[in-house]
Amino acid sequence: MRIISVRLDDYKKKLSELLQHRVEESMAEIDEVVENVILNIQKDGDKALIEYTQKFDGVLLDKIQVEEGEINAAWEAVSDEFKEILDKARKNIWSYHEKQRQNSWMDFDGEIILGQKVTPIESVGMYVPGGKAAYPSTVLMNGIPAKIAGVERLVMVTPPGKDGKVNPYILAAAKLTGVDEIYKVGGAQSIAALAFGTETILPVNKIVGPGNIYVARAKKKVFGVVDIDMIAGPSEICILADESARPAYIAADLLSQAEHDEMASSILITQSYSLAEKVKLALEDQIASLDRVQIIRKAIEKNSAVYVPEDVETAVAMINDIAPEHLEVMTVNPFEILPKIKNAGAIFLGHFSPEPLGDYFAGPNHTLPTNGTAKFSSPLGVEDFVKKSSVIYYSKTALSQVKDEIESFALHEGLTAHANSIKVRFLP
Amino acid sequence: MRIISVRLDDYKKKLSELLQHRVEESMAEIDEVVENVILNIQKDGDKALIEYTQKFDGVLLDKIQVEEGEINAAWEAVSDEFKEILDKARKNIWSYHEKQRQNSWMDFDGEIILGQKVTPIESVGMYVPGGKAAYPSTVLMNGIPAKIAGVERLVMVTPPGKDGKVNPYILAAAKLTGVDEIYKVGGAQSIAALAFGTETILPVNKIVGPGNIYVARAKKKVFGVVDIDMIAGPSEICILADESARPAYIAADLLSQAEHDEMASSILITQSYSLAEKVKLALEDQIASLDRVQIIRKAIEKNSAVYVPEDVETAVAMINDIAPEHLEVMTVNPFEILPKIKNAGAIFLGHFSPEPLGDYFAGPNHTLPTNGTAKFSSPLGVEDFVKKSSVIYYSKTALSQVKDEIESFALHEGLTAHANSIKVRFLP
Numbered sequence: 001m002r003i004i005s006v007r008l009d010d011y012k013k014k015l016s017e018l019l020q021h022r023v024e025e026s027m028a029e030i031d032e033v034v035e036n037v038i039l040n041i042q043k044d045g046d047k048a049l050i051e052y053t054q055k056f057d058g059v060l061l062d063k064i065q066v067e068e069g070e071i072n073a074a075w076e077a078v079s080d081e082f083k084e085i086l087d088k089a090r091k092n093i094w095s096y097h098e099k100q101r102q103n104s105w106m107d108f109d110g111e112i113i114l115g116q117k118v119t120p121i122e123s124v125g126m127y128v129p130g131g132k133a134a135y136p137s138t139v140l141m142n143g144i145p146a147k148i149a150g151v152e153r154l155v156m157v158t159p160p161g162k163d164g165k166v167n168p169y170i171l172a173a174a175k176l177t178g179v180d181e182i183y184k185v186g187g188a189q190s191i192a193a194l195a196f197g198t199e200t201i202l203p204v205n206k207i208v209g210p211g212n213i214y215v216a217r218a219k220k221k222v223f224g225v226v227d228i229d230m231i232a233g234p235s236e237i238c239i240l241a242d243e244s245a246r247p248a249y250i251a252a253d254l255l256s257q258a259e260h261d262e263m264a265s266s267i268l269i270t271q272s273y274s275l276a277e278k279v280k281l282a283l284e285d286q287i288a289s290l291d292r293v294q295i296i297r298k299a300i301e302k303n304s305a306v307y308v309p310e311d312v313e314t315a316v317a318m319i320n321d322i323a324p325e326h327l328e329v330m331t332v333n334p335f336e337i338l339p340k341i342k343n344a345g346a347i348f349l350g351h352f353s354p355e356p357l358g359d360y361f362a363g364p365n366h367t368l369p370t371n372g373t374a375k376f377s378s379p380l381g382v383e384d385f386v387k388k389s390s391v392i393y394y395s396k397t398a399l400s401q402v403k404d405e406i407e408s409f410a411l412h413e414g415l416t417a418h419a420n421s422i423k424v425r426f427l428p
Numbered sequence: 429m430r431i432i433s434v435r436l437d438d439y440k441k442k443l444s445e446l447l448q449h450r451v452e453e454s455m456a457e458i459d460e461v462v463e464n465v466i467l468n469i470q471k472d473g474d475k476a477l478i479e480y481t482q483k484f485d486g487v488l489l490d491k492i493q494v495e496e497g498e499i500n501a502a503w504e505a506v507s508d509e510f511k512e513i514l515d516k517a518r519k520n521i522w523s524y525h526e527k528q529r530q531n532s533w534m535d536f537d538g539e540i541i542l543g544q545k546v547t548p549i550e551s552v553g554m555y556v557p558g559g560k561a562a563y564p565s566t567v568l569m570n571g572i573p574a575k576i577a578g579v580e581r582l583v584m585v586t587p588p589g590k591d592g593k594v595n596p597y598i599l600a601a602a603k604l605t606g607v608d609e610i611y612k613v614g615g616a617q618s619i620a621a622l623a624f625g626t627e628t629i630l631p632v633n634k635i636v637g638p639g640n641i642y643v644a645r646a647k648k649k650v651f652g653v654v655d656i657d658m659i660a661g662p663s664e665i666c667i668l669a670d671e672s673a674r675p676a677y678i679a680a681d682l683l684s685q686a687e688h689d690e691m692a693s694s695i696l697i698t699q700s701y702s703l704a705e706k707v708k709l710a711l712e713d714q715i716a717s718l719d720r721v722q723i724i725r726k727a728i729e730k731n732s733a734v735y736v737p738e739d740v741e742t743a744v745a746m747i748n749d750i751a752p753e754h755l756e757v758m759t760v761n762p763f764e765i766l767p768k769i770k771n772a773g774a775i776f777l778g779h780f781s782p783e784p785l786g787d788y789f790a791g792p793n794h795t796l797p798t799n800g801t802a803k804f805s806s807p808l809g810v811e812d813f814v815k816k817s818s819v820i821y822y823s824k825t826a827l828s829q830v831k832d833e834i835e836s837f838a839l840h841e842g843l844t845a846h847a848n849s850i851k852v853r854f855l856p
């Protein structure tokens with residue numbers, strides 16, 4: 001892990017040297033595959049879904065839908081202890097997201113009523129990866145805000161294992177979340193099925209959830225026909241620390257991010273060289289005991305660094321420029337930094353708020369804007385599952401008081417039919 | 429204008445016969461042009477901007493930025509009367525959107541603090557079309573929510589006329605709105621400049637505003653580097669009316685939508701054949717007095733219809749299936765319909781709330797989801813100009829109470845470095 005000193009006038013250059021190679025490569029070949037899959041699902045529906053599942057997941061399904069029996073068997077197969085943990089996490093996630101609920105409102109002024117009606121999106125599809133990246137937390141984090149929003153039809157798709165079954169943790173989490181329909185299909189074919197529908201799967205209005213590059217490109221392709229959540233890019237943790245921080249904690253948290261992906265980036269920002277050196281040692285201490293050593297080493301060597309800024313101003317400017325998915329502030333008084341943070345997905349304050357606390361348990365969503373998109377995007381939340389309509393009521397009197405202004409405005413824009421729509425209401 | 433009777437079991441088919449041809453054609457040629465423009469702006473910056481402006485707008489600029497002098501001259505050139513109208517509209521739009529402001533919040537539970545920090549997007553670019561579609565209302569509707577959100581740098585781009593100047597109404601509206609920087613460039617080249625920056629124009633985090641197909645495709649292309657608002661498709665008005673409605677009002681409102689675009693769709697839904705016939709006559713009566721007769725006739729003939737549903741249930745199902753950009757409810761008691769409306773951009777209630785009232789003056793935004801996307805999208809609003817960060821603080825005691833659950837959850841997902849980040853904090 002490199003240690004790099006930075007000043008206010010050179011941090012941008014030094015950051016981009018680290019991060020600029022993490023950009024999207026050409027997707028032409030993948031896009032061709034994805035477009036073909038989408039066309040075939042549109043043409044052949046369930047038949048194509050079953051064929052692709054045989055080809056990509058190596059299993060010939062007779063039924064696409066996961067039936068009650070399989071869900072109940074999965075529920076029985078999961079230990080009571082883990083079901084309790086899942087349920088505690090569910091409660092925390094529910095309680096946090098409930099505070100994001102927005103109300104419809106109305107406002108009255110004389111004979112005018114203006115308002116905003118908040119309505120749940122009617123149907124939502126949720127992609128949950130299979131295999132090694134089959135995480136029950138994905139189900140909770142994507143499904144719970146949809147349920148709180150009031151989505152009527154929450155549909156989960158997830159690829160089956162070679163035995164034709166869905167990972168039992170995923171099914172247990174889906175049962176706890178209250179998912180309405182589950183289909184054992186994955187990949188671009190499942191995204192096409194959700195967007196356009198097949199004989200078995202009715203189309204949805206929005207698709208959320210993480211997936212591999214085929215899933216991501218398929219989501220981008222069907223965007224417009226349906227809405228999608230963000231497309232996840234390489235993710236980051238950025239830790240701001242002073243000498244009050246324990247090197248072992250910092251090292252552990254940097255490693256927890258690095259474990260996800262070789263492209264993940266773990267960045268420490270500290271004004272203390274001595275802390276930087278100690279963290280390097282702690283990293284080596286801890287890394288040996290972990291499972292995903294190769295992934296971690298690549299992420300740490302290629303995409304990670306310790307930056308030593310000359311002052312707090314530079315440190316804060318760096319954070320806002322990185323716009324990290326996860327920011328940890330391990331300083332004596334982390335709350336004094338909070339107002340300065342403009343761009344970050346989730347902000348973890350203090351020495352006992354490590355990122356994995358947020359991944360599973362604390363309540364806030366773990367679906368966060370990655371790769372600098374926290375400059376303009378938010379964590380997944382209840383508002384991603386509702387949409388608004390403006391509401392406008394004017395009485396005749398109210399309209400008569402502004403009719404001349406509206407007509408004049410319309411005529412200044414050259415739109416005579418717009419002016420006519422006002423005029424016709426006040427003809428003698 | 430066709431009159432088509434529908435039942436609950438056949439309305440979907442009959443609607444799609446009307447609307448299905450309004451789909452996106454192949455964009456391959458346009459996309460090639462757009463990609464080239466974007467590459468050249470990234471390579472040559474201002475030089476390429478000036479060249480494209482000469483090529484597409486027919487004017488050789490010496491300065492890209494609109495200077496104070498030109499803005500003030502435009503302000504003087506606009507009549508006091510129209511400036512007053514603009515200012516009244518500004519106040520109404522401001523007052524409505526102010527109610528959309530969201531606060532950051534924090535929540536306390538023992539030694540746990542959870543919250544959500546709301547932060548303005550730092551810089552936003554706003555595209556305003558030039559030429560015939562140069563509307564001052566575009567400036568107000570896109571700019572005011574950004575200002576209310578607290579965007580620090582609101583940048584407007586708009587193509588110059590052949591005289592090298594910007595439409596004075598546009599500049600007057602920009603001055604009233606408080607736009608921070610104005611550049612006289614348009615087309616895909618201006619979108620590329622906003623996304624990637626040039627010597628003169630610093631890059632922004634988000635781009636909003638309507639434009640022609642080149643602008644729309646360029647926005648889609650740079651999406652991800654920056655955020656964008658929705659991509660507008662063909663737009664609609666849908667009017668639900670009973671015999672309490674005046675045929676002349678309905679006809680005028682259908683025409684006001686048709687005036688925008690040949691692809692616009694004006695749909696009347698009424699259970700009364702007699703009203704349908706009267707509206708047809710009223711359309712012919714009024715159409716002759718309008719300016720854009722050709723556009724209107726095409727929109728009315730190709731994409732418009734009167735539907736006569738067998739019951740209210742069918743009428744409401746149709747509206748929610750169309751998910752119209754604009755819905756007018758002209759019935760005896762329009763508020764009794766309101767709870768049933770799930771999908772619509774803006775809902776206009778009663779006989780004196782015509783759509784043009786919302787286009788300019790009432791306050792709600794006129795940038796609305798089109799082409800059925802109201803099923804999952806909202807009107808442009810203040811929340812499009814902010815983003816959120818989750819905030820998480822646990823004390824040592826609070827973390828110690830849940831450490832076993834989090835470790836167990838991480839291990840169930842096979843992520844040992846995640847478990848380690850908790851464990852390391854409680855080593856003896």
